[in-house]
Amino acid sequence: MKLMKINKITGEIFCLSNLHIGGSKDSIGIGFMDNPVIKHPITSEPYIPGSSIKGRMRCNMERRLGRYKTVVKKDEHGIETKEIRHEPCRCGSCLVCKTFGSMSKNADSPTRLIVRDAYLTEDSKAKNRDIMDEKGINIYGVKYETAIDRKTGAALGGSLRPIEYVPSETAFNLEMKLQIFDIDNEDEIISFVKRALKSLEETYIGGMGSRGYGQVKLRNLRLNGEPFDLESVNF
């Protein structure tokens, strides 16, 4: 197998709603914060890890192609409930495995898609600096939300927990590399990646999507410098 070409896909991830990407409390040193946003350790600016973007794209496409497992679970009373779990496909040969990488140890198929961490655009950086200078407010807001019991979905009485988020209208730079090998159908893989990009707009990025976080629009998309949009991407 021979590497024939490396395509470059660039664009902007524009937040239509607030975005929450969970970071670790330890790595950013905010002791009281329950749900910090991931920030770069040196610049303290928020970013979206490439793995978050890629993971969401993969999960969306596994659903579309039915490449996930349905696991039957039994509760303590022996009652069976069907739960759809999104375990990554391990076949090593389908479009999902080719594009996003196979979890199988035996697979000799290299990951075609590489997604870089997405950092703030220069515009978004400048905007944040201006607001900080003008009002002294940290734009990466903290919002208090009622804690939800993960199993039952019921609100846990009383306690509001802080959630740190990136406000809507923030933009991040998207950059991906798509490797094409001599055995690949390039058009097929590019169409698949475009479909996966569109799926990001149809779902969300980051955490708490069911609560309205992470709705995005992809802007200024380019494939090797040539503009393209997702309007023509079919279901």
Ligand SMILES: [Zn+2]
């Ligand atoms: Zn597969």
